[in-house]
Amino acid sequence: MDYKTLKSLKPSEFEDAADGYRAASDMASAAKDRIENQLAPGMRSSLEGKSLEAALKQLKSLAQNFHYTQTECGLVATALNALAHDLGSAKRKLDSAVSGAQAEKFTVNPDGSVTYPAGGEKADGKLPEGGTAQGTTSEAAADVYRQSANFNPNPNFGRAQEYANRIAGALQEATEADEKWAPKLRKLKADDDLTVSHRDWSDVQSDTRAVGKGAKEYLETMGGPPKDGTPQDNAKWWKGLSDQERADYAALRPASVGALDGLPADVRDEANRTVLAEKRAQFQLELNSFPPMPMKYQPPTSGLTRAYMEWTEKTGGEDRIEFLRNSLKGMDAIQSRFDRTGVEESGPPGRGGAAGNKSLPPAYLLGFDPEGAGDGRVIIASGNPDTADHTAVYVPGTKASLGNIDGDLGRGETLWDAASRKVPGRDVSTITWLDYDTPRSAIPIMDGDIDPEAAYPGRAEKAGPTLSQFMHGVQEAQGGPEASHTTLVGHSYGSTVIGEASKHGGLAADDVVVAGSPGMQVKHADDLDVPKGHVWAMGAPLLDDPVPMGGKLVGLGADGNVPTDDDFGANIMKTDSSSHSGYWDTSDRGPSLSLMNQAAVIAGQHDEVKLD
Amino acid sequence: MKRLKGELPKRGWKIVSYGPDSSKARSLELTADHPEKKFSVVITLQDRRGRSEDPSMIEVDVNSSCFQVPDGQSVRDG
Numbered sequence: 001m002d003y004k005t006l007k008s009l010k011p012s013e014f015e016d017a018a019d020g021y022r023a024a025s026d027m028a029s030a031a032k033d034r035i036e037n038q039l040a041p042g043m044r045s046s047l048e049g050k051s052l053e054a055a056l057k058q059l060k061s062l063a064q065n066f067h068y069t070q071t072e073c074g075l076v077a078t079a080l081n082a083l084a085h086d087l088g089s090a091k092r093k094l095d096s097a098v099s100g101a102q103a104e105k106f107t108v109n110p111d112g113s114v115t116y117p118a119g120g121e122k123a124d125g126k127l128p129e130g131g132t133a134q135g136t137t138s139e140a141a142a143d144v145y146r147q148s149a150n151f152n153p154n155p156n157f158g159r160a161q162e163y164a165n166r167i168a169g170a171l172q173e174a175t176e177a178d179e180k181w182a183p184k185l186r187k188l189k190a191d192d193d194l195t196v197s198h199r200d201w202s203d204v205q206s207d208t209r210a211v212g213k214g215a216k217e218y219l220e221t222m223g224g225p226p227k228d229g230t231p232q233d234n235a236k237w238w239k240g241l242s243d244q245e246r247a248d249y250a251a252l253r254p255a256s257v258g259a260l261d262g263l264p265a266d267v268r269d270e271a272n273r274t275v276l277a278e279k280r281a282q283f284q285l286e287l288n289s290f291p292p293m294p295m296k297y298q299p300p301t302s303g304l305t306r307a308y309m310e311w312t313e314k315t316g317g318e319d320r321i322e323f324l325r326n327s328l329k330g331m332d333a334i335q336s337r338f339d340r341t342g343v344e345e346s347g348p349p350g351r352g353g354a355a356g357n358k359s360l361p362p363a364y365l366l367g368f369d370p371e372g373a374g375d376g377r378v379i380i381a382s383g384n385p386d387t388a389d390h391t392a393v394y395v396p397g398t399k400a401s402l403g404n405i406d407g408d409l410g411r412g413e414t415l416w417d418a419a420s421r422k423v424p425g426r427d428v429s430t431i432t433w434l435d436y437d438t439p440r441s442a443i444p445i446m447d448g449d450i451d452p453e454a455a456y457p458g459r460a461e462k463a464g465p466t467l468s469q470f471m472h473g474v475q476e477a478q479g480g481p482e483a484s485h486t487t488l489v490g491h492s493y494g495s496t497v498i499g500e501a502s503k504h505g506g507l508a509a510d511d512v513v514v515a516g517s518p519g520m521q522v523k524h525a526d527d528l529d530v531p532k533g534h535v536w537a538m539g540a541p542l543l544d545d546p547v548p549m550g551g552k553l554v555g556l557g558a559d560g561n562v563p564t565d566d567d568f569g570a571n572i573m574k575t576d577s578s579s580h581s582g583y584w585d586t587s588d589r590g591p592s593l594s595l596m597n598q599a600a601v602i603a604g605q606h607d608e609v610k611l612d
Numbered sequence: 613m614k615r616l617k618g619e620l621p622k623r624g625w626k627i628v629s630y631g632p633d634s635s636k637a638r639s640l641e642l643t644a645d646h647p648e649k650k651f652s653v654v655i656t657l658q659d660r661r662g663r664s665e666d667p668s669m670i671e672v673d674v675n676s677s678c679f680q681v682p683d684g685q686s687v688r689d690g
Contacts, residue, residue: 423666574634586675604664607635608639611635612634
């Protein structure tokens with residue numbers, strides 16, 4: 001980078017190019033959304049057969065291409081903005097040094113050196129001569145020049161030298177920015193086949209890291225989300241960014257944007273879908289290339305072989321394989337939910353609602369992390385919670401995990417269908433929330449532990465604040481407490497988590513519904529953070545669902561009170577469930593009483609709940 | 613609802629119950645079975661005037677026994 005180039009450089013040209021890539025990214029995103037939320041659902045609900053399957057497969061590929069284009073163009077835009085920022089900083093330093101020099105009537109030469117005129121006090125009738133100062137970026141050399149300036153009778157020398165040094169410094173900064181960004185930009189090229197492979201998505205991850213590393217200073221100008229911020233703080237920070245800054249930040253930090261409570265649902269959804277695509281590719285690649293397991297045992301001893309132990313050490317071993325497989329299974333379940341958008345909510349018994357003509361609204365991935373708090377984080381909304389009239393958040397219980405999220409996603413959809421049916425003119429959003437370390441057993445012995453993990457409140461205590469923060473984030477994104485009628489629905493240990501959230505941070509909700517609750521860590525319904533009279537409990541008879549009694553015995557309810565007890569003070573709802581897990585089933589002998597009761601509360605039709 | 617109570621039996625339905633349900637609203641609920649075709653239905657009148665801004669509705673929940681198509685036949689036969 002020489003003086004002439006930097007002098008005439010317009011960083012805004014890079015920003016204009018960035019805008020172009022951003023526009024391309026936005027177009028790709030819109031196209032992807034149109035395919036996923038309109039074209040594919042439209043076809044699914046009106047066509048059937050093999051040609052439909054073939055067409056959907058092609059459309060899915062196309063949507064993937066658009067998603068990849070969106071992400072990579074987003075990265076290019078961000079890289080160009082960061083380059084413009086870095087070059088802009090250097091240019092400002094250059095311009096400031098040059099105008100300073102010129103104000104003192106020095107001449108800045110094409111090579112960056114600074115020519116100064118004669119000056120100072122006359123000696124022997126002559127003014128000390130002028131000269132040309134060559135700039136340096138070396139501290140040592142600069143020191144030498146400073147020393148010699150003390151002896152130079154021409155004061156212009158010292159000052160010209162400073163200007164020349166500043167010019168040299170600006171040129172070096174610009175050269176460094178150029179050399180840093182050129183290879184990163186060159187790498188942001190797609191390969192020339194039309195398939196977006198796992199390898200391509202894996203490259204997106206490393207591209208993001210590379211651009212992120214380079215854009216460190218650029219990112220710093222945006223600050224970051226406030227440390228330990230409340231959802232309100234986070235929302236305020238986000239609103240304070242320009243559209244460009246938001247797009248660039250989300251491109252570089254999709255995982256953190258996706259997890260930020262208080263941000264709008266569609267922003268979190270976009271960010272998390274990128275993380276989902278990247279993680280799926282990364283895990284699939286890892287599984288595909290996993291070194292084969294060596295022989296585990298070496299008879300006649302019963303010990304593990306050395307080779308097995310080394311393999312486990314190096315790769316993570318069988319635990320890692322299981323983690324990868326379960327994570328991929330969970331990611332498939334999430335993708336299946338996306339693929340169900342637009343499909344009518346009818347299905348095999350126990351899976352969908354009664355057959356009807358309500359088609360599933362678009363899904364919003366509000367949280368995704370294969371590891372999460374231990375069992376993975378999956379938060380999915382059916383219908384946009386930011387604009388919903390009625391919002392429900394379903395908190396699952398024991399054993400819920402990313403690997404088996406399919407069932408809990410289904411319950412969210414079943415609740416959406418049932419609640420929507422109650423209030424056809426209203427917008428309903430139901431959210432399945434899994435973001436805590438769930439206990440792996442509830443029923444002694446049957447679930448595999450003599451002493452079930454769900455007997456202990458520790459996990460609920462840890463989970464409570466997380467749920468509370470999430471609920472406040474939803475409320476913030478909705479526009480405040482009056483914006484939407486919100487119901488929390490807790491199953492089993494999930495209800496205990498709700499109790500803890502109520503005590504540590506509050507619920508930001510209007511109603512609480514619990515099914516099969518072993519206790520909520522409070523003595524009475526009035527102690528929960530919802531208006532009086534807005535706590536609803538259901539529990540199948542003792543022999544069908546032993547969990548409430550179990551919870552009572554181990555003390556998960558304060559003072560031995562569980563929500564289905566009369567003196568807990570909740571509204572007791574009728575239920576037709578014949579097990580601890582049957583509260584969302586649609587039975588084939590009669591209507592699903594449990595489901596309709598939950599739906600009545602969610603839809604704000606409290607008087608329609610059938611009470612015990 | 614009265615018309616349903618009167619007409620359903622003429623189409624093979626057997627009225628099992630007809631009266632207020634166990635909700636606070638005491639909504640009128642009709643339960644009926646169709647012994648021949650093996651359906652059951654619960655019809656609830658949700659008269660929301662005065663208790664909700666949402667429009668009133670009649671809820672119909674139909675359920676049937678599970679059937680299996682015998683070998684050699686298709687769903688569309690009979």
